[in-house]
Amino acid sequence: MRHKQNLVEFKIIRDRERCIQCEVCARQCAFEAHIFDADAREMESVDALCAGCQRCVSLCPTRALTVIKNPQEFRPDSYWTKNVLQGIYKQADTGGVLLSGMGTDKIYKSYWDRILLDASQVTNPSIDPLREPMELRTYLGAKPEKIELRSVGKTRKPRLAVKLAPQLRLETPIMFSAMSYGAISYNTITALARAAAKSGTFWNTGEGGFPKALYEYAPHTIVQVASGRFGVHSGYLNAASAVEIKIGQGAKPGIGGHLPGEKVSRLISETRMIPEGSDAISPAPHHDIYSIEDLAQLIGALKEATRYEKPISVKIAAVHNAAAIASGIVRAGADIVAIDGFRGGTGAAPTRIRDNVGIPIELALASVDERLRKEGIRHRASIVAGGGIRNSADVVKAIALGADAVYIATSALVAVGCHMCQKCYTGKCNWGIATQNDYLVKRLNPDIASERLSNLLKAWSREIKEMLGGMGIDAIESLRGNRLRLRAVDMTDTEMTILGIKPAGESL
Amino acid sequence: MCGIIGIINLDRRRFSGELIAKGLSHLKDRGNGLGSGYAGYGIYPDNPDDWCFHIFFTSEDARLKTEQRLDAAFKVTKKEPLPVKPMTSVKRPPLIWRYFLKIPAIRPTSTGSAEEREKKYIFALVMEINSSGEGAFVASSGKNMGIFKGVGFPDEMAEFYRLDEYRATAWTAHNRFPTNTPGWWGGAHPFGLAELSLVHNGEISSFGINKRYLESFGYHLALQTDSEAILYLFDFLTRIHRLPLEIAAVALTPPHWEIIDCLPPDEKKLYTALRMIYASCLINGPSALVLGFDSGMMGLNDRIKLRPLVAAESKSFAYISSEESGIVAVAREKLKKIRHPAAGEPVIFKYRPTKNQIKPVTNRDGSKTGGHQS
Ligand code: SF4
Ligand code: SF4
Numbered sequence: 001m002r003h004k005q006n007l008v009e010f011k012i013i014r015d016r017e018r019c020i021q022c023e024v025c026a027r028q029c030a031f032e033a034h035i036f037d038a039d040a041r042e043m044e045s046v047d048a049l050c051a052g053c054q055r056c057v058s059l060c061p062t063r064a065l066t067v068i069k070n071p072q073e074f075r076p077d078s079y080w081t082k083n084v085l086q087g088i089y090k091q092a093d094t095g096g097v098l099l100s101g102m103g104t105d106k107i108y109k110s111y112w113d114r115i116l117l118d119a120s121q122v123t124n125p126s127i128d129p130l131r132e133p134m135e136l137r138t139y140l141g142a143k144p145e146k147i148e149l150r151s152v153g154k155t156r157k158p159r160l161a162v163k164l165a166p167q168l169r170l171e172t173p174i175m176f177s178a179m180s181y182g183a184i185s186y187n188t189i190t191a192l193a194r195a196a197a198k199s200g201t202f203w204n205t206g207e208g209g210f211p212k213a214l215y216e217y218a219p220h221t222i223v224q225v226a227s228g229r230f231g232v233h234s235g236y237l238n239a240a241s242a243v244e245i246k247i248g249q250g251a252k253p254g255i256g257g258h259l260p261g262e263k264v265s266r267l268i269s270e271t272r273m274i275p276e277g278s279d280a281i282s283p284a285p286h287h288d289i290y291s292i293e294d295l296a297q298l299i300g301a302l303k304e305a306t307r308y309e310k311p312i313s314v315k316i317a318a319v320h321n322a323a324a325i326a327s328g329i330v331r332a333g334a335d336i337v338a339i340d341g342f343r344g345g346t347g348a349a350p351t352r353i354r355d356n357v358g359i360p361i362e363l364a365l366a367s368v369d370e371r372l373r374k375e376g377i378r379h380r381a382s383i384v385a386g387g388g389i390r391n392s393a394d395v396v397k398a399i400a401l402g403a404d405a406v407y408i409a410t411s412a413l414v415a416v417g418c419h420m421c422q423k424c425y426t427g428k429c430n431w432g433i434a435t436q437n438d439y440l441v442k443r444l445n446p447d448i449a450s451e452r453l454s455n456l457l458k459a460w461s462r463e464i465k466e467m468l469g470g471m472g473i474d475a476i477e478s479l480r481g482n483r484l485r486l487r488a489v490d491m492t493d494t495e496m497t498i499l500g501i502k503p504a505g506e507s508l
Numbered sequence: 509m510c511g512i513i514g515i516i517n518l519d520r521r522r523f524s525g526e527l528i529a530k531g532l533s534h535l536k537d538r539g540n541g542l543g544s545g546y547a548g549y550g551i552y553p554d555n556p557d558d559w560c561f562h563i564f565f566t567s568e569d570a571r572l573k574t575e576q577r578l579d580a581a582f583k584v585t586k587k588e589p590l591p592v593k594p595m596t597s598v599k600r601p602p603l604i605w606r607y608f609l610k611i612p613a614i615r616p617t618s619t620g621s622a623e624e625r626e627k628k629y630i631f632a633l634v635m636e637i638n639s640s641g642e643g644a645f646v647a648s649s650g651k652n653m654g655i656f657k658g659v660g661f662p663d664e665m666a667e668f669y670r671l672d673e674y675r676a677t678a679w680t681a682h683n684r685f686p687t688n689t690p691g692w693w694g695g696a697h698p699f700g701l702a703e704l705s706l707v708h709n710g711e712i713s714s715f716g717i718n719k720r721y722l723e724s725f726g727y728h729l730a731l732q733t734d735s736e737a738i739l740y741l742f743d744f745l746t747r748i749h750r751l752p753l754e755i756a757a758v759a760l761t762p763p764h765w766e767i768i769d770c771l772p773p774d775e776k777k778l779y780t781a782l783r784m785i786y787a788s789c790l791i792n793g794p795s796a797l798v799l800g801f802d803s804g805m806m807g808l809n810d811r812i813k814l815r816p817l818v819a820a821e822s823k824s825f826a827y828i829s830s831e832e833s834g835i836v837a838v839a840r841e842k843l844k845k846i847r848h849p850a851a852g853e854p855v856i857f858k859y860r861p862t863k864n865q866i867k868p869v870t871n872r873d874g875s876k877t878g879g880h881q882s
Contacts, residue, residue: 124711124793125814132812133764139784146749147785149778158755160778167784373724379785472713472794474812477787484716508715508732 005089007082010052011070012045018064019043025056025065030428030440053421055430087351098351101424101434103251103343103388103410106355111362111495112394116504118485120472127469134465135475138405140242140382141167141311142335165335166311168222168242170405171200172461173476174395176453177340177386177407178224178246178315180208182259182268182280183347183424184413188433190446191416193217195453204407207246207257207282209271210236222313225302227256228282230272234305242336243302244313245295247286250344250387253317253358257282258348263427263436296332303333311335318342318364318387319357323371330372330381338407339364341387345410347434348425361387362401366499369402369481392463401499402481415456416449484508510697510709511535511683513829514798514805515838520859521824522550525671528679531838532662535683535830538709543684543696544665545657547705547800548676552652558585558608559630562647562654563637564693565603570643577640581633582609590656591670598660598668602645602693606654627702627747634701638730645693645730648700650802655705657682657696677859680800682707695731699739703802706742708735709815709830710795721788734791741789742799753799753806754854759786761795761811761852798828804858813851820846826857 012033021043025034033049034056036042050067057065074082087098120126127134141164148161176192183206196203197220204222209231214221223240225232237243248254259268259280269276289295299312306312313336314329316322326337341361346354365385372378385398386407398406414420417431424434432443464476473479487504488496496503513531517523528546552560559582565571578584586608592601611626620628634646648655653676656669662683666672682697698705712718712734719729719737725748727740738760745756759782762768768779783790794814799806807828809817820827822841829835832846849855 120713120793124713127812133766135765137765139780143785145785147751147755147781149751149755158752158778159774160781164781164784373720376724378724473792475790475792477783478714478717478790478792480717480787481720482714482716484719485713 006086006093007072007074008047008050008070010050011047011068012050012056013066013068014043014045015064015066018062020062020064022061024059024061028055028059028430030430030435030437031423031426051421051423051426051428051430052419053423053430054419099348099425100351100354101346101348101422101426102420103345104355105422108342108360110388111360111491111499112388112390112397114488114490115362115397115499115501116487116489117393117396117400117467117471118487119470124472126472127474129462129465129469132469132474134468136170136172136461136464138170138173138476139167140170140336140384140404141165142381143379145376145379166242166309168202168311168336169200170202172457172464173399173403173405174457174460175201175222175384175405175407176203176412177338177344177409178204178206178222178244178249179347179409179413180206180224180230180259181211181271182208182263182436184434185429185432185436185441185444186211186267187441187444187446188413188416188449190214191444191449191453192412193221194446194450195457196220198450198454199457201457202241204244205231205240207231208259208268209273210239211267211271215239224315225298226282227284227286228280230274230280230282233273237302237305237310240310242311242313243306244315244336244338245286245298245302245334246315247289247295248315248317248319248340249346250317250340250342250358250361251346252349252353253319253342254284255349255353256284260427265436268436292328292332295329299333313338313384315340317344317357318359318361320359322359322364323367326368326383327371327375327377330377334381336382336384337368338384338386339368340407341365341385343388344386345413346424361385361389361398363495363498365398365403366401366483370500373481392460392467395460396464396467396479397486399476399479400482400486402483404480412453412456415452416444510685511538511830511834512681512697512707512709512796512798513834514678514680514707514800514807514827516678516805516826516857516859517824518826518857518860519824520550520677522553522675522677523679525666525674525676525679527838528681529662529666529671531827531829531834532666532681532683534834534837536662538685538830539661539683540685541659541661541664543657543659543692544662544682545655545684545696545698545707546666546669546671546679546681547648547653547655547698547700547707548674548679549653549800549802550677551654551674552608555585555608556652558610559626559649559651560654561607561609561649562590562656563605563607564645564647565605566643568603571603571605573642574637574640574644577633577637578607578609581629582607582611584609591673592668593670595664595668597664598658601658601668604647624747630702631743631747635726635728639728646700647694648698648705650700650703650705653700653703653705653800653802655698655700657698658693659696678800678805680705680707680798680805682709692731695733697735698800699736701739701743702747703800704739704743704746705800706735706739706797708738708795708797710734710797710810711793712738712791712795712810713793714791717788718791735797738791738795738797739799741791745786745789753801753856755782757806757808757852757854758782759789760791761808762786762790763852764811796830804856806857807849807855809849809851809853811852817855818846818848819855820844821857828855828857
């Protein structure tokens, strides 16, 4: 009875004429979908074990393999779909909560894909980014509403009279979002840290601690303080450039995390400050934050601990009331508010939560920016938007909606080889990313991976400059919150009102 | 495309509006007849201490309603239709009235100097009238100054408003080639708010964020135009944030980071902070403008000089114009120092306090600005 009810998801097709029985596929597949049948002296594959990660396909020297979606269907039904049935079968088999990795793959409306950008024609010329400076530099942190000047010397030269709050200086408005060492491999975080340093931006340790060996990248590192408080000590806080309090995550708002003991190697145990082999459980809430006042206290404590030298960020999942929550966070003293949309990725999340909780980042971002402006406190914190940013156009749209910068994580992992198989929670990532298995970890060369990440940032930055130039803008701050340069297609009036943009076809 | 020009007599000697009209007419082909206008400073020596409002009305009814507001808010010293010359070429002008107003004693609870409090009062009234939807538009609202503008070519507007009958210590003027907004009397330049006036050639690509920024501080953009936004940014930075004009100019058209990074530490700090704090004030995209204020005028270009601007001085006059031809046409004395200001470099001309000549401020860091902050 077991196993028989469910359909296998993928079909492995082996071209027998091409296959040279080299066993590369067998060695590459940590899910053990390929085996060498010694009796038949032939490679065999077990479709049911395949995760669809395409590793074997990519590495097969004779291109003998094709992995496709299994075309076999249940009886077609547009309500009781294959996914629905498979979920029920699986749960009836095991009695367990369904798990998934990465962000939701459900068909929800993508607002990015319904927003169009403006360009200049004649009256305000476009600017050629190859000839003119195009400025992407961005400072994250609290700004005063007003500059304070004093005059010095006989000529009464104006000078800055007060010291500004600490800032993060980004050469491009894109940062790597929190992914913990534990969820992803040491080589992957090394690559992220190096690429951030090279590109003049920041990576985020997530809640997995900050391995000492990577402290050389501290000037480009944001460390996280999450509900498990893993790896948090005064050296950790003071090494970083900024500290982020993680309240929530877009992929699983309201849910904690769980790193199984088998992944807690010696180095992870040292970094997280927990015993080797023990489960690392992050509770759903911080057990010292049950109100906005509690959050304000933690922000204050972290500022004290870092001698007011580091911006403090608070990261929340995009939920229905994000605007009011963000306002509270700013008033509680945060320098940066990071909002993570429901499409954001994760190493592991209960599938039903991943697929059903939270709201799109576009809407959350627009309402947070508008709310902070209405309350006259937008300058007191920067906004960082994340959760499903796929390309430079998404970045430009996010900034025009009101973000100071964006966080990317899934895109970064794809850049280093992730094929979105969603099996991150198994620890068997064949691409060497979401795994702690030494054999698999070695597959990701941090030199090559950091190069690829830098390339990605460089490419996106170039494209952003092209788009800015096209709009006749030569500094990113003139795009920030400039929703007049956006237009909507295929949206309801209410959606346009929330996004604060006009329909395509309507001029100024 | 638009044409702008400003003329100032540095010794505060008044000169006829004919001169500025002549200069602007030399820039005729920079406009298309859909808007021109003039701002004159020092034109009402008989009522120098009254706030003078020039108001456009769409109907008698609008006038009566607005006058109720004025009566409630001010002591009206004098009111009259602005004298104009009916012309066949000037189609459907609005009703144009002029009011001389005194502000009643302002409640001592409000902060700031008496002058600041008065300006705040004026600001509130102008915003109220312009956003009331009652068919009234305040074209100018300063003391001893006025704005004369409408739909027509420069010479037509000068004739219509009988500009030759006014004498000013400084004039600015604008010839319009409207792109974004249809030609309308209120939409012509100069734009005015209290003593500030602005003529602007350009179309800024940062308008969306400049506007959102201003709106969060209570500014109402009656015409939804970028030029109006620039005027309000200057008002906001100089009046509310009390920045010297030179610093306000840096906030609007700051140097590029690659330049800021090479400045001496103190200046680097100041400029970095200005860009960080006033990011939403940066005006991006083509702009050349002349800002008139009670002690002088300032010319400013955008950060990469996408619009022309020329400045020149003679013995007692200074000029700023889109084109040198406009200056040459009106110069009565030998011109010296004809300059093409660099991108983002403010050119400020102020009346001489005494006989001593004051050099215009030319450098970005304001280091030559000593003693004449506005
Ligand atoms: S899981 Fe990946 S490596 Fe294994 S068979 Fe499927 S596609 Fe190939
Ligand atoms: S990180 Fe690895 S396991 Fe996770 S989706 Fe990507 S390829 Fe699959």
